[in-house]
Amino acid sequence: MRAPELTGDAWWNTGGAPLTLAGLRGKIVLLDFWTSGCVNCLHVLDELRPLEDEFHDVLVTVGVHSPKFAHEGGRDSVAAAVARYDVRHPVVSDPEMALWQQYAVKAWPTLVLVDPEGYVVHVAAGEGHGEALRRVIAELVATHESAGTLRRSALDRTGADPADGDKTAETAETDETAETDEDAPLHFPSKAVVTAEGRVLVADTARHSVAEFASDAETLLRRFGDGTRGAADGAFDVASFAEPSGLTLLPTHVAERVGYHLLVADTANHLLRGIDLRTGAVRTVAGTGRQWRDGEHSGPALDVDLTSPWDARWWDAAGGVIVAMAGNHTLSVFDPVAGTISRFAGTTVEGLRDGQAGEAFFAQTSGLAVAGERLWLVDAETSALRYLEPDGDSGGFQVRTAVGHDLFTFGHRDGPADRALFQHPVDVTVLPDGAVAVADTYNGAVRRFDPAEGTVTTLRQGLAEPTGLVVTDGGVLVVESAAHRLRALHDGGVAEADRAEAAGGDVVDGDELAVSRPATVLAPGQVRLTVTFVPPPGEKLDDRYGPSTRLEVSASPPELLVDGGGVGTDLERTLTLAEGVEGGVVQVVAQAASCASDAEHPVCRVTRQDWGVPVSLESEGDRGLPLVMAGTPAE
The missing domain is CATH 2.120.10.30 (TolB, C-terminal domain)
Incomplete structure (x- = not known):
């Protein structure tokens, strides 16, 4: 299909001008749909760097930042992420997820290859596609160079194309990466x-x-x-x-x-x-x-x-x-x-499920703290505060959730634990009084959970992406990441800290938020799930030791999925979705093993992708759920 034109409200690393696919005609364009809080997206940034070096004169990577969390959609947040992770290719902000929807993206990260004539020729969801992309890009180079449709020219660090002049300029604003004090x-x-x-x-x-x-x-x-x-x-x-x-x-x-x-x-x-x-x-x-x-x-x-x-x-x-x-x-x-x-x-499935430690689901656990027999943790992607403790009956450990709901619900709300909301917290520490402090990163706040009362309050707001907390003799230090500094939680010192702890903090009654990612509308009853995986040029599925593919399906809430859950080897399956359930998240984990087919001693690899697909159930909804792990939209 013809690739939709690039749009967005701000650009980085473009030499002062937005880019368009029309202006990049003759180049191979790789769109990387990412969001800054997604660890798998950060893996892909590292995977793409060798490709960008190898194909520097024919490939233009454009990061499409489509945010999951409200904070991630802000320009300052995107600028900080571009600087933090040393992203050197062009980045466009897609805060309303318009490009996400136009390209029918279903997961972070997703990679889309556009050929020199402006057509989508390959889609890959997840990470681990570096070698496969190299093969596809090499084939595109050979094909379009032979046809005379490939344009070679050196690309500078900003991604600007000297041969293209000002043809890529449009009306979207451009921003520089976040400025920092080099001497700090x-x-x-x-x-x-x-x-x-x-x-x-x-x-x-x-x-x-x-x-x-x-x-x-x-x-x-x-x-x-x-x-x-x-x-x-x-x-x-x-x-x-x-x-x-x-x-x-x-x-x-x-x-x-x-x-x-x-x-x-x-x-x-x-x-x-x-x-x-x-x-x-x-x-x-x-x-x-x-x-x-x-x-x-x-x-x-x-x-x-x-x-x-x-x-x-x-x-x-x-x-x-x-x-x-x-x-x-x-x-x-x-x-x-x-x-x-x-x-x-944990099981490697991303989600929020309590129970025995080996059967629980976690979601990008980012911070840990110990209080005797209890290990506190924060799961960034479910905006949850959770803990583990020994289970005397089984001899193992149990996982329980103190605050948090699911992969797509977040906000800044204090009060009883079952109503309280965080937004992508990444650290936790235990305070001297036994309460738990949470670095509520995307709310720019430090929150306090009282295990005895089961309530959440706010100790401080207005911080620049706090990512760490540590208790010292003088009080609590906050690692204020986007401000590049350590900062006392209470600027007034120990006396103010003592007063704040005694008061338990402020109470914020904020709104419940949800990702702007649209839900997939499915019909209750039978729905056909199909995961596409096509090995790249020069590779074939590896079935030397048994089935080369694996598919695992679950749902949150569990009652959403009546039948079709569990593990199997086919990448297609009929699911039965419950009548009377408004919706939830269908969790899909797919993997495929493939090997080079053109070598005596082939290099083999496993491609794996997790999807957490938000769905709503309506009688007129679709009866198919197609997901692409690697291949083209037509496949």
Whole structure:
């Protein structure tokens, strides 16, 4: 089909002018539908960089930022995301999701290839499509170069095409990326911890390092990591990280045995790193550097693939460090002494489901905190505060939700837990009085949950994307990420903090919000689910060891799905949706194994995608639910 023209309310990295497909005719255009809070979208940014280098003179990547959360649609938020993740290709803001709907997108992230003549030729949902895209793009280059329809020209850093002059200019506004003080000690920091001596250690995410401050939280003492993106071990000034996020200090007796004190969730490297705070030496202690796609998730720590570890916390009840694997919506437990890691909770299905740890659903767990036998956590994508605790009956652990509803409901509302709402929280800490403080990131607030009363209040508003909280002797420090600083929760100091805690905070009665993503209207009764997967050129499905595909279906609420749930090997299935249910979310996990067909020793890979499809049920709704994992719309 002819690709719909690009529209949007603001552009970045375009040299001062919006882009149009008409103006880019002769180029291969890759549209990346993303949103800044989606960890899978961040994976794709890394996957695209090699393609952008390899095809620099024929490929133009355009990031279409279609927000899930209300905060993500703001220009300041998009500008911050472009700067935080060093996005160098053009980005257009799609706050009303107009392009999303025109391209019939169903999931974040989705990639759409437009050929030099302006036609959609390939769609891929999810991540892990780098090699497949390389093959498709190479074939397009050969075809259109032969036909004389390919235009080669050097693309500068902004994405502007010197051969095109001002032909791409239209009326949409253009914005620069968020400005930061290059001399400031922090650049989009994430989380912090405090040592027994009172020093503050901060994951300086966009500077790919860990910063150590004196107890005043202002005087920079030293930095672990050379500030460049990498995965090198070694001394503090030669080691390197990639977007580190979570930090945890090991108990003294454990640190003495393993030879390091600080464990770093090195998020974009898919590694855990250990830092000896005496010598400054950095070493890798878990992960291979490859992102987990499928297969083993337990074993010797250096042999197991990890996926975007976002936070880590030592928990005596689990006998090790709990690691929030945001990339596949699970929790792992790392034993530093034994040097092993294993799945602790979650199934890899994104959602909100309580119960036994191994059967629960999580949604991009981003922050952890320990209170004795209870592990608190925040699930960013369900805007939920949850916890785990030992289950005496089973000998395992139970997952329960304190605040939160589902993948698509959020807001800023205080009060009883069953009415309270967060918006994409990414950290949590336990206050001295036993209450729980939540870094409610996209509301720009710090919230307080009282477990005894079951109520939520607001301690502070007006913060710039708070991503970390840490309790010190002087009160609570907030990592204010988009303001590139540490900030006291209460500027008036300990006395004001004590008064605020005694008062329990303010009560905000905000609105319930929902994503602007439109629901798919389906008919109750039987609906045919079809997932399209077509191997890229030069590949074929890999059925050497059994079926090459897998499909798992569930629903929230569970009563939405009468029949058709569970796991099977076909990518088509008939679902039965309940009469009398207004709607919900159909959760689909599909994967396919494929191998190169043109090599004696083929390279094989697993493509996997999760969809959480919001649906509403109406008698005149569709009786088909088509999803594209990889292929063309016609297929």
